[in-house]
Amino acid sequence: MDSEIDSYSGFYDNNHLLSTGMAGYLKEKTITELHFCGLAADICVYYTILDSILEGFSAVLVEDASRPLYPDKFDDIKCELAKLGVRIIKSNELSG
Numbered sequence: 001m002d003s004e005i006d007s008y009s010g011f012y013d014n015n016h017l018l019s020t021g022m023a024g025y026l027k028e029k030t031i032t033e034l035h036f037c038g039l040a041a042d043i044c045v046y047y048t049i050l051d052s053i054l055e056g057f058s059a060v061l062v063e064d065a066s067r068p069l070y071p072d073k074f075d076d077i078k079c080e081l082a083k084l085g086v087r088i089i090k091s092n093e094l095s096g
Contacts, residue, residue: 008043008047010044011052034057035061035062062094063089
């Protein structure tokens with residue numbers, strides 16, 4: 001949204017001062033559950049999941065479609081996410 005402000009989340013800048021508008025867009029479409037995967041699972045994916053929960057969405061992490069930058073810390077992050085109600089699945093569990 002702003003090239004001068006870093007943003008790890010798809011919903012907000014790092015200071016939570018600027019919204020990307022994604023939450024409003026998804027809510028307009030009556031989306032309630034979001035599936036996440038990608039690179040930097042322990043950074044960008046992680047912060048986007050946290051913000052999605054704050055915005056009231058249910059979150060699912062597709063673990064085998066994600067890669068962390070710091071694999072040693074990723075188990076702790078997955079535990080934290082699970083405690084927040086995030087479902088952690090494998091891609092073969094996705095329904096078509």
